[in-house]
Amino acid sequence: MVGVSRILVIGGTGMMGQHLVNASLAAGHPTAVLIRPAATEDAAAGDPGRTKLLEAFKARGAKIVYGDMNDHESLVAACKQVDVVISAVGHHGPDLEGGQLKIVAAIKEAGNIKRFVPSEYGCDVDQVEREAVMEPARSILQAKVRVRQAVRAAGIPHTFICSYWAHGFVLPRLGNPEVDGPPDTTATIFGDEKTQVIFVHEDDMSMLVMKAVEDPRTLNKILYVRPPANKCSFSDLVGVWEDKTGKRLDKYHMPQEELVKRIQESPFPLNFQLAMVHATMAARVCDQTMDASAGVEATQLYPDVNFATVHDYLDGLINI
Template sequence: PHACIPGHGQVLSDACWVWCQQDLLGRGQVLTNAYWVSMFPYLPEEDYPSIELLDDRKVAYREVDDRGRASKGKSINFVATFPKVSPVDIMSVIKDSGRYLIDEKLKLNMDGEAKNKILIFGGTGNLGTYMVKASIKLGHPTFVFARPLTPQSTINKINLHKEFQSSGVTIIQGELKEHEKIVAILRQVDIVISVLPFPQVLDQIHIIEAIKVASNIKDGELPNKMVEVARTKRRGCGSSEFACKISCKLREYYKEYPQKRFLPSEFGVEEDRLSFLPPFEACLEKKRKIRRAVEASGIPYTYVSANCFGAYFLNYLLRPHEQHEDVTIYGSGEAKAPFTYEEDIANYTIRVANDPRTCNKMVIYKMQKNILSQIELISLWEKKTGKYFKKVHVPEEELVKLTETLPFPDNVRASVLHSVFVKGDLVNYELGENDLEASSLYPDYKYTTVDQLLDVFLVDPPKPALATF
């Protein structure tokens, strides 16, 4: 053994495999940018097959003799545990007193798992704000691409930027047509979530084109370059046989690793299996075009159908901010609809985006406790307020006529009301084999029930708002 020469380590490609000789005290050189290091004693090459990958985060080798040589068939006497990261960042077991090293600071959770970097488009909008806060809450390095602030920007928008920045969010100000800027940002992240509003749905083509150029949002196959490195007998890699063994283990692990992906701006109805009155149908056709563009590009994706935004629709139907004596019922009031609180939409979505089970799948948010009819909803609200409301019915025929006579975007809103609360379209289909339901995927997550949300409305009723189309 001899003292390590500064800078003597070797990095092999993007797999970040590093080797370093030990000094007289058995200490490997620690590079200045190393975040986590685990070392083990010298192991001769002929004994490399005795090394085992115990699981995706541990490596062990057998008992060593008085010369420091591993003895095959003996009990395990050393285990190295390292953060759970993508296989391209897992350190190889290496010759000449190697170690595991991650050469950049990664954000880790309490279990030592690396967190994906998330880029959010539309992060300063209504749902986007919830999405950014959920990403921060779950420990992800978070980036927001937002339109530039101007002298005309509202004080609320300016304060939101400041709030995000104080929480560690990286805000990139720009326009969706700034192709090179977006490509540069995409190369720094793992997951892309679009929360752009309806008027900008087709602008997501710019995001898709940039993802294709950035070329780092890919499927879950082990990178070819890594396989090539693993199979090459090079200084720092050990035997070719062992390298292949490591490669096979990494392939097995990589299948379960959260793939990078793109989540386009969906979050409402499941437009591929439902049809609507013309005004709303025209809006959803734009979303279908984006879906087809994503699929044609080969970019890994997840589609999210969150159905009715809970706070928005309950506010629209019940008008808790007003002192009124009546409520409007569309149709008979008996058709049911699924509601999801916006905060829950965001918290579920960040989990979905990191879940390998949801890659190239549709995830639907349809919690059983939150599927109610207008009549059930009004009855619940009457019990909480202690008031009885006069019911004003709008027949289906009248609502259909409004979709034909009202100007845009009011005709779209009438179409939505017809589909959701008269026809009950959002509960009139079964989940397919490629569909997943959020509350079933994450039974440990305690979502907000409609009953609980109405309790919030009693204390702090939301301000009236209308969706843009």
């Protein structure tokens, strides 16, 4: 049963955060969104998209709370108004760790938070074989590990979310972070058919977060989101796209050495995105076995959820 915890989303204007705010509102939670005052002024000045987003949040009943991850007092004050804190802050170098550790410190001081969901929404960072992961992904995943450690050490009730590759991030470009849309003539393919990838829609991930924060079974656990129907290789993705469009593509299977070179030569955040593609193959981050003492599987906890499939998403792209 969905409860009525008051929820604060930090990072609610971001790519993942928007879905979390929408899911919180849709589930009927009193929802607050922490917004940086500077960002709001910028938005008013020159980012109509963000202004529209904030207006849409407000129109649906969200409360805008002004604050900053780097301003301890504002964070503590915001935490004291709610029961649950969900972070969806991004990572620009060391910011993710520094910022999230500040959120941990504020939650600890506030003392009233019954569930914290830190910004993760990827693989199980505790299980990643770090040596197989290239920079800057290695440092960013390691930062997420340290945030987990800090949350546990502070005794903060929490749930860590592993939802692997986000549909909206990866499917529109058929798995290739170097392009903005699906290929016209040549598809670049990473890895072979044996490299299975898990794709989860942001809306499904967010809806599950709302279930999880009210669910004692996910308390102090990792929630693994691994719908079996959404497991396929990057190569399968291209095949599905070809079948749907009825158009055959040339295939370029990028050799591992070339991927490594591109990671080394690309700017941030492209180097991070490519390094995560590399980690998917080299560290098999989507093939982790679940540690039953540390985590629970969403498809078992919530068997009634109909997950959006890769097919659904690709159909939507064709119909745009």
